[in-house]
Amino acid sequence: MNLNKEKRYIEETDHVGERRERAEEAHQAARSEQDKTTERLQKLEADREANPMASLADQQRLYGLFVLLAAVLFAADIPIQYALNSVAFAKLAWFVLIVISVLVAAGLGVMVEVAAIAMFFDSARPRRTVRLCKIWAGVTGIFSAVAGTVLLFSRTATGEVVDFLVQAVPVSMWILGESLPIAAGFLSAAAWTLGAPGRRDHQIAGLKERVSELGRFMDWLDRDKQKHASSVVTMILVGCFLALPAFSMGGFAPPTAVTLLSFAAVADSAQSPARNAPATQTVSNAPKAGSKRCLVLVDVTESVDPEYRRQAVYRLTETLPDFLAAFNCTTLGAGTFADEGPFSPVSEFQVTPPPLQR
Numbered sequence: 001m002n003l004n005k006e007k008r009y010i011e012e013t014d015h016v017g018e019r020r021e022r023a024e025e026a027h028q029a030a031r032s033e034q035d036k037t038t039e040r041l042q043k044l045e046a047d048r049e050a051n052p053m054a055s056l057a058d059q060q061r062l063y064g065l066f067v068l069l070a071a072v073l074f075a076a077d078i079p080i081q082y083a084l085n086s087v088a089f090a091k092l093a094w095f096v097l098i099v100i101s102v103l104v105a106a107g108l109g110v111m112v113e114v115a116a117i118a119m120f121f122d123s124a125r126p127r128r129t130v131r132l133c134k135i136w137a138g139v140t141g142i143f144s145a146v147a148g149t150v151l152l153f154s155r156t157a158t159g160e161v162v163d164f165l166v167q168a169v170p171v172s173m174w175i176l177g178e179s180l181p182i183a184a185g186f187l188s189a190a191a192w193t194l195g196a197p198g199r200r201d202h203q204i205a206g207l208k209e210r211v212s213e214l215g216r217f218m219d220w221l222d223r224d225k226q227k228h229a230s231s232v233v234t235m236i237l238v239g240c241f242l243a244l245p246a247f248s249m250g251g252f253a254p255p256t257a258v259t260l261l262s263f264a265a266v267a268d269s270a271q272s273p274a275r276n277a278p279a280t281q282t283v284s285n286a287p288k289a290g291s292k293r294c295l296v297l298v299d300v301t302e303s304v305d306p307e308y309r310r311q312a313v314y315r316l317t318e319t320l321p322d323f324l325a326a327f328n329c330t331t332l333g334a335g336t337f338a339d340e341g342p343f344s345p346v347s348e349f350q351v352t353p354p355p356l357q358r
Helices: 003-011 016-050 054-059 062-088 094-120 126-155 159-194 196-247 306-318 320-326
Strands: 259-263 280-284 293-299 331-337 347-350
Touching: 003 016, 003 196, 016 196, 054 126, 054 159, 062 094, 062 159, 094 126, 094 159, 126 159, 159 196, 293 306, 306 320
Parallel strands: 259 293, 293 331
Antiparallel strands: 259 280, 331 347
C-alpha cells in the first residue's frame, strides 16, 4: 500500500461522501497491513531471541575478507573466460565476447552460491555453514592453484615437455576458468551466512518503521475525519450565535429536559407527509428540578448520509430559537458522536434567561 499516493488521493478529493468512503477503505487496508506486519515482526523478534546466532560473532571480521576475495576471483576469471570464448567463438566481436565472459563468470558464481546456501545453510547451526563453505572454497582453490601453476610453468618449460604442455595447458586453462567463479560462489555463500544476523536486524527495524508509518497514516485519517466532523459542528455553533440574541428577547418556559439530538436522514419537502416528519430524533431524559442544560450532538456515523446530515443541521439552526425556548435552555452544548472512539469535546454557551411575561 502506497501511503503517500493514498494520502494525496484523499487530500485531492473534494466530494465529502467519496472522500469519507475512500478514507474508510484506506483505514481498513492500513489496519489489515499493520496487523500482518506486526505478526511478522513478532515472529522475527521471537526468532532472534530464540536463535541469536551468537556463534558467528567471532567470525564477523571475516565478512569483509570473504567479500573481497570473491570479488577478486570474479574479476580474475573474466579475462580467462574471454580467452576461452575467443577460441570457441572466433567470429564474434570483441565487445560481445566481453559481455559473454562477464555473464558466464557471474552466472557460475551465482549458481554455486545459491546451491551452497540450499545445501549447507542451517539457521540453528550457522557456524557449520560457514565452515563447509570455506572447505569447498579451499578445495576449488587448490584446483585453481594447480591449473595456474601449470600455465605459469609453460612459459619457461624446456622443449622436452612441449608435448605434455600441448595437452595440459588447454585443460589447465579450462579448469582455472571454471574453478575461480566456483570458489567465489562458496566464499559469497559464507559471507551471506555471516551477514544473516545483520539482515534480520535490518528487517526488524524496517518492519518497526512500517508499523509506525501505518500508525501515523491512520492517525492522519482520524484527524481528517474529525476535521470533517468539526465542520458540521461549526454550522451548529454559528446558529447558536445567531439565535442567542433572539432568544434573550423573550420566550416561554415549558418543562425543562436534557435533550439529545441524533441527526438522521432528512427527507425532501416534496415527499409524502410521512416522510416530511422532522429529520431529527429527540430523546429526553426524565425532567430534573433546575435542569436547564441542553445538548445537541451530531451523529457522524456511517449510517447517516452526509447530505441528509447537512440538511438536518440547517433545519435545526433555522429553528434554534424555538428549540431553546421550548426546553427553557439556560446552557446549550454542541458536539459530535460516532460508533467508535470517545465523544469529542462539547462546546457550551450560556443562554440569557428570557424576561418574565406579565
